[in-house]
Amino acid sequence: MKNYFQLLSLVCILNVNSQVVTNSTELQDAITNxxxxTIIELTDGTWMDVQISINVNATEIDPCIIRAQNAGNVSFEGRSNISLGGSYVIFEGVVFQNASGLISSGGRIEPIIEFRDTSNNDCVNCHVRNIKIDSYNGTVSQEEDVFKWVIIYGEYNEVSYSSFIGKNGVGSIINDNHNNSTPDYSKIHHNYFADRVSVNNDVNGLNDQDAIRIGVSATSLSDSFTEVYDNFFNNWSGEVEIISNKSGSNKYYNNTFRDYQGTLTLRHGNNTEVFGNYFFGNNNLFSGGVRVIGEDHKVYNNYFEGLRYRKPNGSGSNTTGALNIMNGLENSPLSGYYQVKNVQILNNTLVDCDLGIRIGTSLSGATLAPENLIVANNIILDSSINAFQEVTPAIGASSYEGNITQNGNWDLTNGVNSNQTVASGLLISGSDFYRLATGSPAINAGIGSYSFLNKDILYGDREVDFDAGAEEFGALGNIGPYKLSDVGLTIGFGALNTLSVGMQNFNNKGIKIYPIPCHNDLAISSNTGVIGDIKIFNIYGQQILNRKIEFDTAKIDISYFSNGVYILKTDKGASRFVVE
Incomplete structure (x- = not known):
């Protein structure tokens, strides 16, 4: 979803202890020391039954790196697993395939990658990137044993630019464990999740077959602050939850879902944002959008198309629909269904979804209606059953306003609170999704004022008189949905190599910039004297900053920079860096 200019800059590490290892004995010796x-590079070839447990307290400037000497040419097979402990450890470039000899104990199989060493020391600021796990599964008899591919412990860890393909059996692909109330601040981004097969081909069967799970019910009322963004889920069939949110203050944005069954579910936890995502169900039964449970969530600027709420056996499901805001249980346990309160469902676009927006659906006898719910400025085209279905009326200071439908029935009264049904002209078919047409009734039809609603789904700027739906007409944003052609180029395994090709880094010039990506401050250091004049440009060539630095280290405040790619130049060279 990030445009092709958004290239990832790699930190240049000079004068490091780099070594090449050719077998498991050499690898273990290198890890011990x-x-x-330290950079440990593995020679090309097949490595059988690799067991790595590392605990190194490295630094942001000088991380410890374990990587394939040539990414993609090193395969870990048999019974292989990686345990990372310490801080600033990077693991990259390896393919996991051809599993054999996996051991079940107590109904569980040890994870492939764990952000904790074998002595249960968590990893902090660690990064797994540019790896591929390809159909690395247990035997048929182990299919119902819990086998999680990646488990995240600790804080400030990342999983990025990786491909996770052909998972079967029970167990998440990535589980941010959030096993205590300490915030995680994890980031899961630019990954490709594909070809999931549900146990017994029953997507409505066993639980724990999700792609990503953030947290557990026991700690779900504490905040994780995890971000899941720019991922692509394709040809996916596991269970009803593709992403299962079970903690607070998380963000899910810029993800694309294609040809799938299931939903992005806010199962437990509060104060989560879901925005800028694309859902293409391809008319698969049991394909849904966002299911909402809990308090203080914001769901906005999302696009839903071709979603079907029925189960594979033909019966209806209360867990699906494009936007499903559920009832809560009285005195709900942590593992139950908390009442929806103070939730905002804004500016989403729904196309050809048999059930669009559903209010007050119920499971397990939940009867508490959503309270203080705002559903506003959503547009719905061609709903075959209900564009807007109020199963249980919302209570409190709830409002439905500025919603627009064309060719769909709904439980709203046209003309009340600017809700309207139009005969034509709402949307037109675009190259990949339906767009606002010239003269669309959605243009300038937005109701209310929301400070966070300053961009549209394409990352164009919203106007003061903003439009209904996910897109702002004429805003010229360019952040569209992912396609298969993006895999290996901008997302997934191989993309990290592609994105770094041709960059003019400061290599061998004595200059380092870090961290990459950046958030509030960009650090610069020089081991050849003062840094001197620096200039920062955006991707359009516009100069953003010009400064002379009379020291060999400095920090530059970039908190006011917009997210995107920038170029830093000195008299020693240039390098790109990303602001997120």
């Missing part, structure tokens, strides 16, 4: 700045 690893320190900050």
């Amino acid at each position: 690893a320190t900050a700045g």
